[in-house]
Amino acid sequence: MVAMSGGVDSSLAAALLKEQGFEVMGATMRLWRPPADRREGGEEGRKNLPDPAEDARRAAETLAIPFYVFDFIQPFYERVVQYFIDEYKRGRTPNPCVVCNKRVKFDLFIEKARNLGAELVATGHYARLSYNEEEGRYLLLKAHDKKKDQTYFLYNLSQRQLQHILFPLGHYRKEETRRLAAAYGLEAANKPESQEICFIPGNDYKEFLRREGKAKEEPGPIYDTEGNLLGRHKGITNYTIGQRKGLGLALGKPVYVLEINPCTNSLVVGGEEDNSFHGLYAEKLNFIAGKAPEQVLEAGIKIRYNAAETKGLLYPVVDGRARVEFPQPLKAVTTGQSVVFYLGEEVLGGGIISKAIK
Structure with a gap:
C-alpha cells in the first residue's frame, strides 16, 4: 500500500514498486477539512474546493492500481492539530510533520493498510532502509540526495514499524524523480512542491491559532535579560524563539526572542550574544x-530540518532526558522543535528540545 498525496514523489514510488513486481495499492489520507467546509451548507461548498485526493486518484488510474481514501480527519485533529495548538500556547514551537508521521502516517495508515491485506507500506519520503544481519535490526539511513533527505522527520520510527515500510526513492535525486515520473506518464511530474503545513494554507500561523486555537492575543511585557521593561508584545502565540523581526522595538541593534513565558504572558529578548547556546536537553x-x-557519543546533530548538521556530544539518557553539547555554539535552539542524532549515514534517533543550555 503506497501512501499517495497526489505529488510526484508518492506517485513515482507507486510506479517503481509496480515495475519491480509488487502488487500495489494506493491510498490517500484525508486529514483536514477546511473551515469553509465545516460551516452550515459545507457539503455544497465542498463542490467548489479542490479535492486533494483527486490528483492521487488520477495517478492510480494511470498506473492501473486499486485506490482508496482513508478518512483520518478526526484522529488527525486530535493527535496532530491539537498538539500543534497546545504547544504554541505553552510558548513552544512544534513540528507537526514529525508528530503526523509518528501518530498517523506510520501508525493509523499502517494499521488500515494491513487490514486491507497489505504486507508492506511505502511512502515517497527521501530516506533509505537497510537490514543489519549481524545486529538483527533495521537501519534508517539518509537519502542519497542530501538536499532532499527527510530522515529528520522519521526519527520516531520503531523496529516494529520498519519491518513493514519501503522507501523507494531513497536512491534517487529529485531531478531523476521528475524525469522518471514523466516517463511513466504521471501528471504530477511537473507539479510544484508544497512548502506549507497541510492544515495551514499560506503558512499563516497567527490566523490559524486565532481561529482554531481560540488564541487570545493578549498584549504583555517584553523584558531584556536583566528584567528591564523594553516594550509590549501583541500576544505570545505571535512569536517564536529566535525571532528578530516584528518585535516592535527600536533599540539600535538587533534583538531576538529568547524566552516565551505563558505563565506571565511575557517575552524575554536579547542580543546576538544571548542567542547562542552550547547545548540542549531533549525529551x-x-x-x-x-x-x-550507553556511552557518550560524538554524533551528528540537527536542531531543525533546514539547519546544517553539526557535531555534538550525545550523553546517556538520564530520567528520560538526553543532554547534547556543541563544541561551537548554535543560534536559536528552539524548545518544541525536534533534535535528531546521526552516526554518519545512520539515524540514531531523536527527541523534542525541552531546554537550551547557555
Missing part, C-alpha cells in the same frame, strides 16, 4: 535501535 526520545547509546 520524548526515540532510538531506532530500540535502546539509547
Whole structure:
C-alpha cells in the first residue's frame, strides 16, 4: 500500500514498486477539512474546493492500481492539530510533520493498510532502509540526495514499524524523480512542491491559532535579560524563539526572542550574544535501535530540518532526558522543535528540545 498525496514523489514510488513486481495499492489520507467546509451548507461548498485526493486518484488510474481514501480527519485533529495548538500556547514551537508521521502516517495508515491485506507500506519520503544481519535490526539511513533527505522527520520510527515500510526513492535525486515520473506518464511530474503545513494554507500561523486555537492575543511585557521593561508584545502565540523581526522595538541593534513565558504572558529578548547556546536537553526520545547509546557519543546533530548538521556530544539518557553539547555554539535552539542524532549515514534517533543550555 503506497501512501499517495497526489505529488510526484508518492506517485513515482507507486510506479517503481509496480515495475519491480509488487502488487500495489494506493491510498490517500484525508486529514483536514477546511473551515469553509465545516460551516452550515459545507457539503455544497465542498463542490467548489479542490479535492486533494483527486490528483492521487488520477495517478492510480494511470498506473492501473486499486485506490482508496482513508478518512483520518478526526484522529488527525486530535493527535496532530491539537498538539500543534497546545504547544504554541505553552510558548513552544512544534513540528507537526514529525508528530503526523509518528501518530498517523506510520501508525493509523499502517494499521488500515494491513487490514486491507497489505504486507508492506511505502511512502515517497527521501530516506533509505537497510537490514543489519549481524545486529538483527533495521537501519534508517539518509537519502542519497542530501538536499532532499527527510530522515529528520522519521526519527520516531520503531523496529516494529520498519519491518513493514519501503522507501523507494531513497536512491534517487529529485531531478531523476521528475524525469522518471514523466516517463511513466504521471501528471504530477511537473507539479510544484508544497512548502506549507497541510492544515495551514499560506503558512499563516497567527490566523490559524486565532481561529482554531481560540488564541487570545493578549498584549504583555517584553523584558531584556536583566528584567528591564523594553516594550509590549501583541500576544505570545505571535512569536517564536529566535525571532528578530516584528518585535516592535527600536533599540539600535538587533534583538531576538529568547524566552516565551505563558505563565506571565511575557517575552524575554536579547542580543546576538544571548542567542547562542552550547547545548540542549531533549525529551520524548526515540532510538531506532530500540535502546539509547550507553556511552557518550560524538554524533551528528540537527536542531531543525533546514539547519546544517553539526557535531555534538550525545550523553546517556538520564530520567528520560538526553543532554547534547556543541563544541561551537548554535543560534536559536528552539524548545518544541525536534533534535535528531546521526552516526554518519545512520539515524540514531531523536527527541523534542525541552531546554537550551547557555
